[in-house]
Amino acid sequence: MGSATTINKAALQALRDRARRDVDAGLAFGGVEGCSIALAKDGDILWEEGFGAARADTPILLLSITKTVFESALWQLFAGSLKPEDRVLEIIPDFMSGTAPDLTIGMLETHMGGFPWAPLDFPEAADRDTRLAAFREWRTDRKPGEAYEYHPLCVGWVLAEIVERVSGVDYRTFLKRQVLEPLGLSGVNGVSLGEPIAALQDVLLHHNCMYGWAPDRSKRVPMVYGLDSYEGLALGTPGAGGVGTASGVARLYQAYLSNPGELWNPAIHRDAISRTRINGPDPVGRPMLRTLSFLQAGPPEGRFGERDVFGSAVSERTFGHGGQGGQIAWADPDTGLSFCYLTNTVVFPPFCFHPRARELSSLAAQVLDR
Template identity: 35%
Template sequence: MALEQYLAAKPEDIGVDSEKLKAVFARAKRDVDDGTLKSAQVAVARRGRLAGVRTFGTVQHEGRGEEVPATNDTLYAIFSCTKAIVGAATWALCEEGLLDIGERVAEIIPEFGTNGKEGITAEQVMLHIAGFPYAPFSPLDWDDRERRLQRFASWRLNWEPGTRFEYHATSAHWVLAEIIERRTGMDFRRYVRERILEPAGVDELYLGLPAELNGRVADVRHLAPPTPPPGGWGEVTPEAILAFNRPEVRAVGVPGGGGIGGAAQLALFYQALVNGGEGPSGKRILKPETIEWATQVRTREYHRVPILDYPVNRALTVVVAGDDGNMHLRGFGRTCSPRAFGHGGAGGQIGWCDPETGISVGYCTEGFLDEIQQGRRITAISSLAAQCAL
C-alpha cells in the first residue's frame, strides 16, 4: 500500500487541526528523544484519509542487532490489536447469515464440546467470558489444524462460562479462526485478507506474514527488565513476546495477537469502521448497521478486569470507551467520546476510532517497558489524538 495515496494534502482538508496533530507527533517523538523507547510510529486519520503519519528512532531487523532508521514503511508486531481485525471478519460472517452469536460453539466445532464446554456460545467467546483463558496451546501446534482440534478437545474450564471476565489472550481467537474456516471453507487468514483487509485498502496489514517481508519488521525487544504478566494476561510472558521475532511465528498469523502492520494501517483499518463500513479504497466491508450492532457493549457490570476491578465494557471482540470515568484504563485516553471503540496490544500498541468525531489512531513501537510507563503513554497519545478534529 502506498501511503501517499491516502495522505491528505493538508490535515485541514479532512477536518484535522494541524497544531493539535503536531502535538500528537511531538508526544510520540519525546519517548524516543529521551531514550525511553528506541522507535515509535503514529498515525491519525479522518474522513477515510491520513492526516499524517510519523516514525521516529531506530529499529533492528532479523536478529542482526544493527540499529537502522525506522521509517514509515517499517512494520511492527501489533499483538492484540489483531483481535479487532479478526473480530471484524466474524462480524462479516454474521452479516452474511453464516453465524449467529447465540450458537453453541460445539454445534459448529464438535471437537470443542468436551469437559464442560458444551454450552459455550460464540458470543461468550467474543466477550472473553467463556471460561477458558489459560487453555494451553503450544506454538508448535498453532499451524497444525489436526493438533488444533485435539487441543480444543483437551481444554478444560477455569470457571463457569458467563460468570466472569478474564482475558483470553490467544485461546478465544483460535476458536473464532476455526469458526471462520468451518463456515466459509477458507483458511481464516485468506478470509480475513480477502473479506476485510484488501477491501478496506490496508493490504500491508498482515495476518500471516510473507517470508520476504521479514526484513521490514522491527524486532521486538524488552527495554526494561520484563515482569510477570498482570492478572488475566497469563500467556503474555516475556518469552512469548520475543517469539514474534521468529519468521515461522510471524507466518502463522496468530488470530489473537500475531498481526503485522504499522500505525497508518491501523488508523486506516478503523476508518472503514468509523465511516459506515466504507474503507479508504472506496469499497464497503460491512454494513453500517452491522458495525453499530457489533460495537454495542454486551458485558455486564460484574464482568470486571481482574485486580484493577473496573467493568471491562466489551462489545463483540472490541472494547468500548464508556462514560463511567474509566475510558483511560481501557486505552482511549480521557478526551474521546463514550462511543469510541477499538483494541490495544501488548507493549502499548494503539488502535481505535471514535464515531462521534470520525478520528482514528494507530500507534506502534517495538519496545516493551513497565506497565506504568506504557499506560501513561497510551493515555497521553490517545487523549491528544482524540482532540484533533476541527
C-alpha cells in the same frame, strides 16, 4: 494527508513530542526502539510519522489490536447462517471434549469463555492437528458467561477454527480476501495476518523488555508464539500476530466507522462497533465496557484498567483496543477521527496498561480544530 480537515498544529506537535519522548529515553531506561503514529478522518490519512528505528511505513507487530482486525472477518460470516449466539460445540463437536456445552461464539469474542490461560504456544500452534488436540484437552476455569476475564491468545485459535469450518477457507486467506483486499489494505504496509517470511523482512521486530532490558537479545525472555521472530509472525496468530503500519490500522478503523459499500451487513456492523454487550467489573473490579469486538470508551470517570487506553478527550462512543507495550487503535464516531500508535517494544507494565497509550490518545483526540 489529502483531507481538507483543519489540524491544530500545536496539538499535533504535542502528540509528536510525546511519541518521540519514549524513543529519546532509550531502551535501557524504559523507552522504545521505534514507534509510529497515524491519524485519519473521512477515509484519508491526516498525519503519519515514524520515530526512532521506525519510519511511517515500517511494518510492526500489531499485538492485541489484531483481535479487532481478525474479528471483522467473523462479521462477514454473521451475515449468513452463523450467529454470535451459536454454540461452539455445534461447529467444533469435540471442543473441550464436550464439557462446555453452553459456550457460545459471542462469549469467546467478549472474553466470557472462562478459559483465559488455556495452554498452546509456538511452534506447536502451527500444526492444526495439534491445535485440535489441545482444544479437546482444554477445560474452563469457571462457567462460560459467568464473568469477564481477558483471554489474551487462546480464544483467537478457536475463532480461527470456526472461520475455517464455516467458510471452508484458511482463516488468514478469508480475512485477506473478504476484508483487507476489498478495502485496499492487504499486506504488511497496510494490515496483514500470516504473510510469508519473504514478505516480512522489513518488519521492525519486537523487543520484549517486560522483565528488564538487556543489550544481548538472547538474554531477554522471548515473546509468546515466537512473535519476536519472522517464523512466529508468518504463523499468523489470530489474537496477537497481525502485522501492519499505523496508517494501515487507522485506515481500517475509518472503514469500521463508515462501512464502505456495505462491506459488512449494516445491522451486524452496528452491533459490532456500538452495542454494549459487557457492562460490569473486570476480575479486580474495574469498570468494563465491551461490544462484540471492541472496548468502549464510555464515561471518562470510568476509563481505567483496559479502558485506560482511550485517555480523557475522546467521546463516550469511541471504540478500539490496546496492545501490549502501550499500543492503541481507536475510532471516534462523534468526530470521525481514528488514531493508531504502534511500537516494537514491550516494557513494564504488561498488556495494554502502559500510560503512554492514555497520554497519546488524549493528545491525538485534540488534534482536530473544533
